[in-house]
Amino acid sequence: MSAHIFAARGGHEPSSASSYRSSLLAQHVNALRRVLSVATSPEGYSVSGDDLGYLFIRQSLAPSSPCYSFPAVRGAINDILFASMTTLIVCGPCGVQCFAWSSILARMRARDWQEESSSPYRALALPLSLSNTVDPFRTPSVEFLSLAFFPSTMTLFASSDEQLIYEWSLASEKLTAVYRGHTNAVNTMVASEKHHRLISGGEDGSVRLWDSRTHKCTQVLDALYGSTMLPEDEGKSELHSRPCWVSSVAQSKDENWLLFTGGMRFSCLWYLPAATLIATLPMRAAGRAACFHGLNQPVTAGEDGHVYFWQSDHAISSRMATTSRVIYSLDSHSPRDSTQLTAAGDRGQLSVFRESDSMPISIPLRRTAM
Numbered sequence: 128m129s130a131h132i133f134a135a136r137g138g139h140e141p142s143s144a145s146s147y148r149s150s151l152l153a154q155h156v157n158a159l160r161r162v163l164s165v166a167t168s169p170e171g172y173s174v175s176g177d178d179l180g181y182l183f184i185r186q187s188l189a190p191s192s193p194c195y196s197f198p199a200v201r202g203a204i205n206d207i208l209f210a211s212m213t214t215l216i217v218c219g220p221c222g223v224q225c226f227a228w229s230s231i232l233a234r235m236r237a238r239d240w241q242e243e244s245s246s247p248y249r250a251l252a253l254p255l256s257l258s259n260t261v262d263p264f265r266t267p268s269v270e271f272l273s274l275a276f277f278p279s280t281m282t283l284f285a286s287s288d289e290q291l292i293y294e295w296s297l298a299s300e301k302l303t304a305v306y307r308g309h310t311n312a313v314n315t316m317v318a319s320e321k322h323h324r325l326i327s328g329g330e331d332g333s334v335r336l337w338d339s340r341t342h343k344c345t346q347v348l349d350a351l352y353g354s355t356m357l358p359e360d361e362g363k364s365e366l367h368s369r370p371c372w373v374s375s376v377a378q379s380k381d382e383n384w385l386l387f388t389g390g391m392r393f394s395c396l397w398y399l400p401a402a403t404l405i406a407t408l409p410m411r412a413a414g415r416a417a418c419f420h421g422l423n424q425p426v427t428a429g430e431d432g433h434v435y436f437w438q439s440d441h442a443i444s445s446r447m448a449t450t451s452r453v454i455y456s457l458d459s460h461s462p463r464d465s466t467q468l469t470a471a472g473d474r475g476q477l478s479v480f481r482e483s484d485s486m487p488i489s490i491p492l493r494r495t496a497m
Contacts, residue, residue, distance in 0.1 A: 176204025
């Protein structure tokens, strides 16, 4: 007798059928999950966040490695950043939340893991202005989209959907500056403390270079046509009338190269010292993620579920399919003597590349009971 007929006759469903249904439901929820962000901790743990506010932590990206998870925040986790060996920071509609990473690691190693939420040990209160006349503890309905950090000065940057970039001192937990210039949501950022530089890209189709000392925009890059302009000349251009957006910017390790992608179905590679567009890298769909892998190899991904690896002569090296329909985030790191690229996308999956020309390993992010 099937479980459905048995239940319809007023009986209790067998425990095996109940477990089976729970398993199907878990698979369905996992298939709908979008993994929006992924990062690597200083110890080499892979940490990813989804659109339901869960953090997933793996000690290694081997398929057999256990996956620890907990509901960290309410709403999506748009970006993840490690500010130090002890502090993990996430952002999203919940605001900017800081977690005691060392405490999370201690619980994992002691196998003292439970599914209840792990409360952040510090939540940055976003003032509505730099003035003390406004209630400094009120958090407005702002969604934060991206994070960047200066380690030596403990300065945190967070971009928002309200056209602004906020700067805090983590030491004092005070807002120190607001960057104004974008005309739409600021989707992505990278920071260069050595050059006192912040680079942002947004829905307005521009990539902006900021001086962190003056908090002013020094240069605007046109994502569609590859031109540069000063902020005061921006009103004379047609920049904001074009259907174009920037979703991800990446900076090479030597901080000389800039890679960004977005709605224009190609990615742009710039040489920053000369502020010159070097190459446009065509894609088959809108771009969502960009990074530099290994020895400054440009890598892009987006809405066709493929990862594009580019050669030094800007020709495509390989275009690798993943199990995701859309890829939202890329993370490159070097465990031991190798390099590894992780792509985070929909369907609750991570795709791990050991080599740029080899098929990825697909790793589902499922919760592990302790």
